[in-house]
Amino acid sequence: MKKALQLLNKIQHGGGENVAMNYAKVLRELGVESVFIGKRTSAEYEAQISTVGTIQETLRFSDIRTADYLFVHTNKNLLKLFFLYLIPLKVMRKKVFYLQHLQFPEKKFRLLAFFINAVCTDFIQITPITKTLVDKYINIRKRFIVNFYISRYNKADYPSIRNSVRAELEIPEDKILVMFSAVFKPGKGLGDFLEVAARFAGRQAYYFLLIGDGPEAEMARQYKFPNLKWVGFVNDVEKYLIASDVYFFSSVFKQEMLPMALVEAINAEKKIIAYNTAINHFLLEGHTCESIQEMEAALLDQGGAKTFPHFDKQYALGKIGEII
Incomplete structure (x- = not known):
């Protein structure tokens, strides 16, 4: 069986780590096993990620020699490959894919592109909003693969999951359940969600579900109406999404490259209410809102x-099958 290296900084909950895990799930179905390389910092996440690949802390020359593909998820690993393994990578003609998970200003991206072009064979563009800089500075083969979400559950199980979650939360089946999930920080839209929930406090048909925590949590603590349930951080957001009817995405976070929560809601075929940002416009084909009203x-x-x-x-x- 072929082998892919998923190069991370740490084995922990995070956007890049979740993308790597999803890539590993798909690669396994295509006959490629993954090795996750990164510092072990979370036993809980390690247990999750170990179901789709093996884990080790240090990148060795022998790993590169025996690998068929390298997926670079962090700039730290990009630099490590450049300074320690550039010649072997070229001599052995390894396929090296760089995934840009974060937005960078043009000056930084121009410098970063020098290392990407030197080390990698392919650049995976995950979002349309970086197209201008990518076209300007990336000289290697460019691939456009939107970060995807692999569902935990089969659609046939949705009704039973919906019933069990609603029973757990004590939310009647006849309520229209409106869900919001995020890290509570500026730009993520918690305030707008709470304001809309407050405006609907007198509408008995609606109930609001809040998932997450963070620096702006005091806003949630001060909410005074009985039409909202806050469950904090959860490991399995998907089952709560299945139990909901509407996904409320009020983020206007400027650094948002590709909101996986929104991708997950689309895949679960929920009704979605979101602001008109560049990435939301792309994912929702223009079906967005301009104001809280x-x-x-x-x-x-x-x-x-x-x-x-x-x-x-x-x-x-389909997409990963093309690149390997």
């Missing part, structure tokens, strides 16, 4: 969920 109106609209392009397992099998 429009979001409120969209929530009152009893129309069902719109169907958007899914970035799911089938999408991933």
Whole structure:
């Protein structure tokens, strides 16, 4: 069986780490086993990620020699490859893929591109909002693969999951459940979600579910109406999404490259209410809101969920199958 190295800084909960795990799931179905290389910092996450690959802390020359593919998820590992393994990579003609998970200002990206072009064979662009800089500075083969989400659950199990989660939360089946999930920090839109929930406090048909925690948690603690349940951070957001009817995405976070929470909600075929940002416009094909008043109106609209392009397992099998 072929082997891929997933080069991370740490084995812990995080956006890049979750992307690496999803890549590993798809690669395994395509006959490629993954080795996650990064510092062990979370036993809980290590248990999750070890179901789809092996884990080690240090990158060795023997790993590079026996690997068929290298996926570079962090700039630290990009520099390590450049300074320690550039010649062997070229001599052995290894396929090296760089995934840009974060936005960078042009000056930094121009410098970063020097190392990417020197070390890697392919650049994986995960979002359309970086296209201008990528086209300007990346000279190697460019691939456009939106970060995808591999669902934990089969669609056939959704009804039973929905019933069990609602029973656990003591939320009646006839309530329209509106869910928000995020790290509570500036730009993520917690305040707007709470404001809309407050405006709906007198509407008995609606109930609001809040998932997450963070620096702005005091806003949630001060919420005074009984139409909202806050469950904090959870390991399995997907089951709560399945139990919900509407996903409320009020983030205007400027550094948002590709919101996986939104991708997950699209794949789960939920009704989605979101602001008009560049990435939301792309994912939701322009079906977005310009103001909190429009979001409120969209929530009152009893129309069902719109169907958007899914970035799911089938999408991933096709895209990754092409690059390997």
